[in-house]
Amino acid sequence: MNELQLINISKHFDQKIVLNEINFSVRKGELVSLLGPSGCGKTTLLKIIAGLLPPDGGQLLFDGNSILNIPVERRGTVMVFQDYLLFPHLNVWNNIGFGLRMAGKGREEQAKKINEMLELVELHGFEKKYPRELSGGQKQRVALARALAIEPKVLLLDEPFSNLDARLRESMRDFVCGLQKKLKITTILVTHDKEEALLSSDRIVLLLDGKVQQIGTPEEIYLMPKNREAANFLGKKNYLKGRIEKGIFYYSGGELKSEERADGTYWMMIRPEEIKLKKDKGNASAIIVDMRFAGDRIYYKVKLGEEMLECLMLPDTIFSIGEAVNLSMDLQNIILFPE
Numbered sequence: 255m256n257e258l259q260l261i262n263i264s265k266h267f268d269q270k271i272v273l274n275e276i277n278f279s280v281r282k283g284e285l286v287s288l289l290g291p292s293g294c295g296k297t298t299l300l301k302i303i304a305g306l307l308p309p310d311g312g313q314l315l316f317d318g319n320s321i322l323n324i325p326v327e328r329r330g331t332v333m334v335f336q337d338y339l340l341f342p343h344l345n346v347w348n349n350i351g352f353g354l355r356m357a358g359k360g361r362e363e364q365a366k367k368i369n370e371m372l373e374l375v376e377l378h379g380f381e382k383k384y385p386r387e388l389s390g391g392q393k394q395r396v397a398l399a400r401a402l403a404i405e406p407k408v409l410l411l412d413e414p415f416s417n418l419d420a421r422l423r424e425s426m427r428d429f430v431c432g433l434q435k436k437l438k439i440t441t442i443l444v445t446h447d448k449e450e451a452l453l454s455s456d457r458i459v460l461l462l463d464g465k466v467q468q469i470g471t472p473e474e475i476y477l478m479p480k481n482r483e484a485a486n487f488l489g490k491k492n493y494l495k496g497r498i499e500k501g502i503f504y505y506s507g508g509e510l511k512s513e514e515r516a517d518g519t520y521w522m523m524i525r526p527e528e529i530k531l532k533k534d535k536g537n538a539s540a541i542i543v544d545m546r547f548a549g550d551r552i553y554y555k556v557k558l559g560e561e562m563l564e565c566l567m568l569p570d571t572i573f574s575i576g577e578a579v580n581l582s583m584d585l586q587n588i589i590l591f592p593e
């Protein structure tokens with residue numbers, strides 16, 4: 255069931271349209287990522303959902319009822335910011351209990367909830383510490399505990415892992431996603447990191463230039479991008495321009511049997527990992543022009559006819575620059591975009 259529904263949400267600052275008729279919904283207990291490059295409007299959208307900013311137009315429904323006129327503190331949404339925004343003069347205990355005090359909960363109820371939260375984020379023993387005495391990961395867990403203490407209906411996470419170093423980011427991501435599944439809390443995660451979105455989400459909303467480009471599961475978004483903009487944002491791609499005539503795709507490097515498509519000009523997209531390089535057996539069609547060794551994988555640049563392609567291979571066979579190679583493509587995963 256759809257719990258949160260965004261209908262034609264729009265926002266502009268000065269002359270600039272930042273959000274252009276945004277539509278999507280989030281189901282109960284689902285983790286949806288808002289994925290897009292810096293400046294595409296992700297934080298603005300999260301603030302609108304939280305009630306920190308009014309939209310210019312559109313509707314925001316929770317369980318079918320508008321929540322646009324409900325103030326921040328009664329909306330049932332809570333936002334965890336990138337820089338945690340802990341109160342520096344309050345210790346961990348009082349930071350976590352802040353929302354409970356604001357809501358007028360009694361001392362006993364506060365203490366019970368704070369202890370429950372300390373256990374949840376594994377910070378027992380840190381109650382008396384101040385934010386300046388905590389590591390980045392610990393601060394983030396306090397921010398999360400403070401947000402969850404008030405039992406929000408929707409958790410809004412704004413780039414929650416971007417201030418952490420790479421290793422801590424991975425363990426915090428697992429920790430937060432584990433918690434989200436355990437509590438079954440409806441969550442929107444804002445990120446510009448495609449791997450983070452692919453690894454963490456039930457569904458991804460891809461936002462580019464203030465517009466929703468595509469909504470889907472991680473597999474759908476990665477394997478079936480709707481257009482070139484979506485495909486490009488999701489990772490390195492190769493494009494070959496050519497023509498389809500009667501089921502054959504003709505391009506400068508040769509021809510391929512294509513899927514059933516109308517005749518016309520197309521861009522064929524193929525990912526670096528879907529091209530296989532093979533030792534030359536006297537009929538090589540391509541030449542290695544660059545090679546980058548990255549331990550568990552090797553990146554090659556290969557010249558095929560007039561085209562330059564990027565390939566990603568396991569280091570089981572190593573080719574050198576200038577070597578002639580044969581090339582095969584996994585046609586199952588090729589995507590054709592009409593020009």
Ligand SMILES: Nc1ncnc2c1ncn2[C@@H]1O[C@H](COP(=O)(O)OP(=O)(O)OP(=O)(O)O)[C@@H](O)[C@H]1O
Pocket residue numbers: 267268272290291292293294295296297298299446
């Ligand atoms: N209060 C504001 N006044 C004017 N312009 C704003 C305001 N808030 C955001 N913007 C502009 O709106 C655009 C979207 O900003 P937003 O912070 O939502 O993007 P974002 O996708 O979250 O980016 P980032 O990942 O860098 O935070 C940017 O061009 C930004 O400069």
